[in-house]
Amino acid sequence: MIRRAASLLLIVWALGFALFVVLLPQPLPPARSDAIVVLTGGPGRIERGLALMRRGLAKRMLVSGVAPAVKPHELAARTRAPLALFDCCVDLGHEAVDTRSNGEETARWIAARRYRSVRLVTTDWHMPRAALELRHSLPRDVTVVGDAVKSDPNFGMLLMEYNKFLLRRAAVLVGL
Template sequence: MYLIFLRTGFLKSYKKIFSFFLLSLIAGFLWWTLLLFNTFPKKVYFNSSTQISGIVGIVVPTGGKNRIEKGVDLLSKGYGDKLLISGVFMSSEIVEKFSLEKEKNELFKCCVFFDQKSKNTLENAQEVDKWLNENKDIKSIILVTSYYHLPRSIMIFEKKITSDVKIYPVTAIQNNNFRNQFIFHLKLIISEYFKVLYTIVFLR
């Protein structure tokens, strides 16, 4: 059996398969970076000029820098009517953080909801679906998360949310410091790329 792997023909075929696989990964990664830094910012992101009608829910999956702050800021500026913060966290710590700001403190009393069960993006989407079924007046959601996490989040949310809602993605941080944190962001982008591939193949 071992001798089969030493045959020239098999080795050539193996090299071709490996080369094709490697080139496909590289091409896919180039597509991924184009999607992150060109297509999404220009064509998909929610911005201040986006017109949304009806009741709007803001959804924040925790786990990244400035996500909660961005969600609360959008709510306080009137871009949404209700805010759901979804993930593993201490709700009391979040409430305490914004308690010194009177306007935002009042919003937490009426309009902010917490899901503290979700441990990953799939569970976030499932809990958001439950929340939407309990708040059927919501017709659109603004999804707030990190730039690298947005495409996969949308894939999962669109698959798992059963309510007829429109999803408007917005990045938690508008201007990331890529120059001074290049390696950090590169690791995030590569890691998320393989998560996207996994999601494409296995999400049902």
């Protein structure tokens, strides 16, 4: 009986992992939202957010999880974006240190501005957990759409991220 239950659990976990890998989120077509939130930590994320801002698809952008020493002009120079865009429309969030605190930092930023729609930009393999954290931190009336940056993750990275997602989802279900 225990072997069967363990086998069934392993099969369900493996099928879930397969779905996780096959259904990795994709980039979204351009569309307006109140805000864009970019989580640091992967190539192409900030550039994707800035490209959307240049097209006028949001009022403001938050880059969450920026090292405290980084200044707007440094990030503008590194991304070859106009400093004027940073001056008017880009905020750097220095409080977040992980995905969970990205959600909390973003929720405070969105609440302070009373935004109702947000485009979340992060890497495709990171999107399920990042969206879970953000939705968990925000009121239900705020719409979150995930705009994934394509990547080429290896098997180990996908496996680790899937397990993190499952653990965090279980924690949210029990109220943590």
